[in-house]
Amino acid sequence: xxxxxxxxxxxxxxxxxxxxxxxxxxxxxxxxxxxxxxxxxxxxxxxxxxxxxxxxxxxxxxxxxxxxxxxxxxxxxxxxxxxxxxxxxxxxxxxxxxxxxxxxxxxxxxxxxxxxxxxxxxxxxxxxxxxxxxxxxxxxxxxxxxxxxxxxxxxxxxxxxxxxxxxxxxxxxxxxxxxxxxxxxxxxxxxxxxxxxxxxxxxxxxxxxxxxxxxxxxxx
Amino acid sequence: xxxxxxxxxxxxxxxxxxxxxxxxxxxxxxxxxxxxxxxxxxxxxxxxxxxxxxxxxxxxxxxxxxxxxxxxxxxxxxxxxxxxxxxxxxxxxxxxxxxxxxxxxxxxxxxxxxxxxxxxxxxxxxxxxxxxxxxxxxxxxxxxxxxxxxxxxxxxxxxxxxxxxxxxxxxxxxxxxxxxxxxxxxxxxxxxxxxxxxxxxxxxxxxxxxxxxxxxxxxxxxxxxxxxx
Numbered sequence: 001x002x003x004x005x006x007x008x009x010x011x012x013x014x015x016x017x018x019x020x021x022x023x024x025x026x027x028x029x030x031x032x033x034x035x036x037x038x039x040x041x042x043x044x045x046x047x048x049x050x051x052x053x054x055x056x057x058x059x060x061x062x063x064x065x066x067x068x069x070x071x072x073x074x075x076x077x078x079x080x081x082x083x084x085x086x087x088x089x090x091x092x093x094x095x096x097x098x099x100x101x102x103x104x105x106x107x108x109x110x111x112x113x114x115x116x117x118x119x120x121x122x123x124x125x126x127x128x129x130x131x132x133x134x135x136x137x138x139x140x141x142x143x144x145x146x147x148x149x150x151x152x153x154x155x156x157x158x159x160x161x162x163x164x165x166x167x168x169x170x171x172x173x174x175x176x177x178x179x180x181x182x183x184x185x186x187x188x189x190x191x192x193x194x195x196x197x198x199x200x201x202x203x204x205x206x207x208x209x210x211x212x213x214x215x216x217x218x219x220x
Numbered sequence: 221x222x223x224x225x226x227x228x229x230x231x232x233x234x235x236x237x238x239x240x241x242x243x244x245x246x247x248x249x250x251x252x253x254x255x256x257x258x259x260x261x262x263x264x265x266x267x268x269x270x271x272x273x274x275x276x277x278x279x280x281x282x283x284x285x286x287x288x289x290x291x292x293x294x295x296x297x298x299x300x301x302x303x304x305x306x307x308x309x310x311x312x313x314x315x316x317x318x319x320x321x322x323x324x325x326x327x328x329x330x331x332x333x334x335x336x337x338x339x340x341x342x343x344x345x346x347x348x349x350x351x352x353x354x355x356x357x358x359x360x361x362x363x364x365x366x367x368x369x370x371x372x373x374x375x376x377x378x379x380x381x382x383x384x385x386x387x388x389x390x391x392x393x394x395x396x397x398x399x400x401x402x403x404x405x406x407x408x409x410x411x412x413x414x415x416x417x418x419x420x421x422x423x424x425x426x427x428x429x430x431x432x433x434x435x436x437x438x439x440x441x442x443x444x445x446x447x448x449x
Contacts, residue, residue, distance in 0.1 A: 123268070
């Protein structure tokens with residue numbers, strides 16, 4: 001049994017979750033505590049991956065990240081290599097597709113914070129950035145952990161977007177969900193079973209962790 | 221330094237329109253019925269809310285001026301603020317809460333001792349009483365060496381014994397603080413005990429006649445009648 005696709009999925013989920021949280025946490029903080037004009041437009045844009053079919057979302061990304069697209073050309077100019085059909089490419093695609101799965105739970109967590117803590121930090125001389133690091137993040141750790149687990153789980157299950165941007169290059173972009181699809185297509189049910197059971201166990205453990213964390217949050 | 225404010229802000233049911241001044245070393249008490257605009261007023265002084273027009277000066281320093289479009293954010297106003305219920309940072313120990321805006325360990329230690337909470341340094345806010353939290357909040361507000369101090373009913377949530385003890389302690393500290401202090405309270409006995417000046421607010425306007433309805437203490441009446449403005 002080849003577990004490379006499963007390991008690649010885990011690697012993709014870990015890297016995507018890490019970078020997604022770095023991007024999503026400040027965005028959620030701004031949306032909750034310092035909303036600017038046009039915030040509804042930003043929120044609607046952020047929520048697009050929830051309503052667009054993954055293939056459609058993937059198609060737009062393919063245009064943007066392809067050799068003629070803005071992101072693809074920037075990458076080609078900076079690093080001299082194409083972005084699509086690479087691990088880096090599917091990380092970016094998974095990040096963009098996973099934004100709402102990180103931003104929504106973070107927004108919920110941040111909006112539950114006592115605003116007087118931020119006011120207190122402000123009168124004690126904290127800037128908005130400093131308040132984010134010294135007050136908001138330390139008091140939102142369970143929520144951040146929930147968001148991380150959700151992002152991780154969502155990325156583990158990514159299929160359409162990854163297929164559009166990464167194709168199925170063994171060891172590079174052929175993640176578990178794509179490998180299962182290909183095994184079934186080739187009627188290699190034994191491998192499909194093994195990989196699917198492995199995915200099922202990992203996914204169940206992730207959901208169990210989310211539920212235990214939420215119970216802990218409610219108890220707190 | 222003299223804290224001088226001339227503030228106008230439209231609220232839901234009335235317009236807040238107040239002029240006040242408080243010299244360094246004096247405590248000005250804002251009192252009046254609930255919903256009269258007292259807390260809004262000190263939140264404006266802190267920079268947590270913006271008025272529609274007016275000006276706020278602290279000595280030569282301009283904190284807010286609608287004409288010059290100046291509105292310093294709270295972090296640049298250099299103030300201390302004690303909320304009605306202590307808003308300490310729950311993830312920090314009491315020591316770290318007090319040291320939040322002060323990096324001089326000896327000063328933090330001195331304030332913790334002064335307020336009688338040195339033994340609680342290692343505890344978090346969730347593990348101490350309401351009175352102890354309020355003492356820590358005072359220490360936190362004073363640790364940043366504020367240029368003026370704003371107190372929003374800091375004693376009201378405490379039981380009578382703790383309240384009296386903390387009020388007495390605050391009176392002693394107040395003598396050493398040569399900065400303007402503004403206290404919001406409903407308790408006229410507290411006002412009479414702590415204040416150098418009392419300003420009554422009703423529906424957003426100054427209304428010292430409001431004090432006449434509560435002549436339960438001759439000290440209040442005397443103070444009200446000797447207001448310098």
